Amino acid sequence: MSPRTDPRQFQTLLREHEGIVFKVAGLYAHHNEDRQDLAQEIGLQAWRSFARFDPSKAKFSTWLYRVALNVAISQLRKTSGSWNGKLEPLDQQHRDSIGAEPMPEPDERLTALYAFIGQFDPLNRALILLYLEDKSYAEIAQILGITETNVATKIGRIKQTLRGQMTGAASTGA
Structure with a gap:
């Protein structure tokens, strides 16, 4: 049996990296049940691949x-279509369910940041997730199948957008 068709090896690797599955599922699914279904589908597709x-x-x-x-x-x-294209922003419950470190009391700026990230399209949400995971531009490019230059450009734009939104939220008292 080839090492890459050995179910035990796959299960071990998946267990060691399950945080990735839960983070992605938590970022892209709306409800807890949807997150569980998505995590299961990710595991299935990973095995098939x-x-x-x-x-x-x-x-x-x-x-x-x-x-x-x-x-x-x-x-x-x-x-x-069933979600009308809207996803709820990450709140403390979501961060807990995807294995993020619990935070004592998120301040208003952090809550606003997660709300703004939740509004991004799927690609930009993936970019910011990987960036916040301290992945290099090369790793992000490899994961998303885009060039490093494109990664750098998009992350620069995301940062600029977030700065503008955060500044706007702070100035309006939101």
């Missing part, structure tokens, strides 16, 4: 991010 995983081309975590984001964005496109 595992035989094509090439450790000489990417780390497992990079490969898994790519699979997870592709599945999440595909699911979002299929179901966006």
Whole structure:
């Protein structure tokens, strides 16, 4: 049996990197039940693709991010009509469910930041997720299948947008 078709190896790797699955599911799904379904679908698609995983081309975590984001964005496109294209912003309950460190009392700026991120389109949401995970531009480019230059440009625009929104929110007292 090839190492990349060994279910035990896959289960071990997936368990070691399950945080990726839960973070992506938490960022792209609306309700807890939807997040669970999305996480399960990500796991299934990762298993189906595992035989094509090439450790000489990417780390497992990079490969898994790519699979997870592709599945999440595909699911979002299929179901966006039922959500009217709107996703709820990440709140403390979402961050808890995706395994993020619990925060004592999120201040208004952090709450606003998550609300603004929740309004981004799926690609920009993926970009900011990977950026906040301290992935390099090269890793982000590999995961999303775009150039490093495109990553840098898009992240620059996202930062500019977030700065403007955060400044606007602060000046209006929101």
